[in-house]
Amino acid sequence: MRLRGGAGRRRAASVAVGERGSPAAPPAAVPYNAPSMSGFVRGVGGGWACDGVPLAAVAAEVGTPVYVYSAAVIRERVRRFRAGFEPWPHAVHYALKANSNLAVVEVVRAAGGLVDANSGGEIEVALRAGFAPGDIVFTGVGKTPAEIDRAVELGVKAINAESAGELERIAGAARRRGTTARVALRVNPDIAADSHPHISTGLSRHKFGVAIGDARAIVREASGRAGLRFTGLHIHVGSQMLGLGPLRRAAASVVDLARELAGDGVKLEHLDLGGGLGIAYDEAGGEQPPPVGDYAAVLVEAVRPTGLTLLVEPGRAIVGPAGVLLASVVDVKPRADGTWFVVLDAGMSELMRPALYGAYHRIALVEEREADPVTCDVVGPICESSDVFGVERRLPLPAVGEPIAVFDAGAYGSAMASNYNRHPLPAEVMVDASAWRVVRRRQTMDEQLAGEVAAPRGSAPREPAR
Numbered sequence: 243m244r245l246r247g248g249a250g251r252r253r254a255a256s257v258a259v260g261e262r263g264s265p266a267a268p269p270a271a272v273p274y275n276a277p278s279m280s281g282f283v284r285g286v287g288g289g290w291a292c293d294g295v296p297l298a299a300v301a302a303e304v305g306t307p308v309y310v311y312s313a314a315v316i317r318e319r320v321r322r323f324r325a326g327f328e329p330w331p332h333a334v335h336y337a338l339k340a341n342s343n344l345a346v347v348e349v350v351r352a353a354g355g356l357v358d359a360n361s362g363g364e365i366e367v368a369l370r371a372g373f374a375p376g377d378i379v380f381t382g383v384g385k386t387p388a389e390i391d392r393a394v395e396l397g398v399k400a401i402n403a404e405s406a407g408e409l410e411r412i413a414g415a416a417r418r419r420g421t422t423a424r425v426a427l428r429v430n431p432d433i434a435a436d437s438h439p440h441i442s443t444g445l446s447r448h449k450f451g452v453a454i455g456d457a458r459a460i461v462r463e464a465s466g467r468a469g470l471r472f473t474g475l476h477i478h479v480g481s482q483m484l485g486l487g488p489l490r491r492a493a494a495s496v497v498d499l500a501r502e503l504a505g506d507g508v509k510l511e512h513l514d515l516g517g518g519l520g521i522a523y524d525e526a527g528g529e530q531p532p533p534v535g536d537y538a539a540v541l542v543e544a545v546r547p548t549g550l551t552l553l554v555e556p557g558r559a560i561v562g563p564a565g566v567l568l569a570s571v572v573d574v575k576p577r578a579d580g581t582w583f584v585v586l587d588a589g590m591s592e593l594m595r596p597a598l599y600g601a602y603h604r605i606a607l608v609e610e611r612e613a614d615p616v617t618c619d620v621v622g623p624i625c626e627s628s629d630v631f632g633v634e635r636r637l638p639l640p641a642v643g644e645p646i647a648v649f650d651a652g653a654y655g656s657a658m659a660s661n662y663n664r665h666p667l668p669a670e671v672m673v674d675a676s677a678w679r680v681v682r683r684r685q686t687m688d689e690q691l692a693g694e695v696a697a698p699r700g701s702a703p704r705e706p707a708r
């Protein structure tokens with residue numbers, strides 16, 4: 243991920259969606275999710291739509307901020323993954339952390355995806371979305387005793403263990419229940435992901451997994467232990483990766499380990515190579531992830547000599563381009579240098595990625611029009627200077643009240659939303675076959691406060707305010 247668009251960064255030649263070419267001559271229909279024919283498209287009149295549903299209509303009816311998802315894009319992306327790995331025994335375990343809205347997860351399931359859960363909560367979402375325990379791999383760097391016990395009780399496909407100590411705790415939980423837990427070991431291959439430091443996970447200084455040099459002894463020891471059935475090895479070296487090199491190297495290291503273990507008599511069933519395939523947040527800026535087919539071919543090639551089933555855990559590449567965040571302009575403020583602040587009703591509480599990683603997201607007026615663009619910083623309403631969605635963007639100056647679309651927000655958008663500044667969690671809408679429905683209501687103030695316990699009225703005498 244390139245650091246862009248964050249509070250402190252200025253882009254030299256800023257090009258956002260809808261600003262390419264002459265604003266006076268918008269092309270007839272610009273499929274944004276090319277080569278897919280579904281997804282977010284700018285219509286003849288300039289207005290953006292999702293699979294035939296005008297985004298302006300959704301914003302007007304549901305209000306903003308609202309996330310809008312395309313079921314067609316999610317389905318198509320799950321299918322592309324499945325097709326890419328087709329030549330080899332495989333399973334695509336969608337990483338729920340990217341977006342675990344029930345409706346999203348149901349679409350993934352209907353398209354033949356399985357799931358990767360990172361917490362007890364995500365396991366419960368998977369079950370409620372209709373997945374069987376055997377469809378779930380359970381990852382997580384800090385699993386609580388309750389989470390381990392629940393995963394053992396359910397008999398999930400694999401618990402991806404993070405340490406020798408955790409393997410012991412899983413074995414203990416299994417023995418107490420008189421059962422055997424299926425486990426894999428997460429290995430840290432000490433490989434740089436060439437991504438943003440916050441989402442790189444495969445170096446030895448990162449907290450994830452056990453050092454590759456220690457893994458063989460740990461597996462050999464644990465595979466003989468009562469309560470454990472050792473099924474695989476797991477790696478995940480980073481997220482938003484735009485090159486295949488780190489993935490190839492990580493796969494090779496885990497394949498070597500699997501061969502050594504086979505020599506030791508440890509019979510594995512699968513290699514889980516994690517997620518990490520990036521998406522083109524900034525296509526115009528040259529950001530180009532490898533096609534899923536190339537990604538799959540590299541992993542299959544690496545795993546082939548082992549004969550083992552290949553598991554992957556894509557999150558972003560499934561749902562990222564399938565979602566936009568719609569926000570409304572609440573203020574436009576001129577600046578001394580002739581540029582503008584465009585202030586939205588959504589900020590880092592709804593979409594944290596720009597503030598947290600300096601991440602770049604395309605931004606466009608929902609109703610694009612022929613007008614000379616101005617240079618503006620698109621900012622949120624939160625009381626932090628990092629609350630900036632885009633710096634030096636070129637947009638026609640919007641009117642107060644106008645909806646704005648922030649693209650590629652389907653992954654790690656609503657999933658990372660918070661109540662900071664007492665913002666309600668945003669509404670979410672799913673578009674499917676030219677129809678749409680609300681799949682999460684906007685949180686009400688009562689819901690937000692439901693768990694909070696105030697002192698009984700009158701129990702604490704109030705001191706004078708001055």
Ligand code: LLP
Nearest residue numbers: 337478481482517518519555556557558654
């Ligand atoms: N598997 C494991 C073990 C993971 O830790 C992750 C992501 C994935 C799979 C899915 O990775 P993906 O295919 O989505 O790259 N909040 C950050 C991303 C954090 C990713 C954490 N782990 C962001 O907004 O960029």
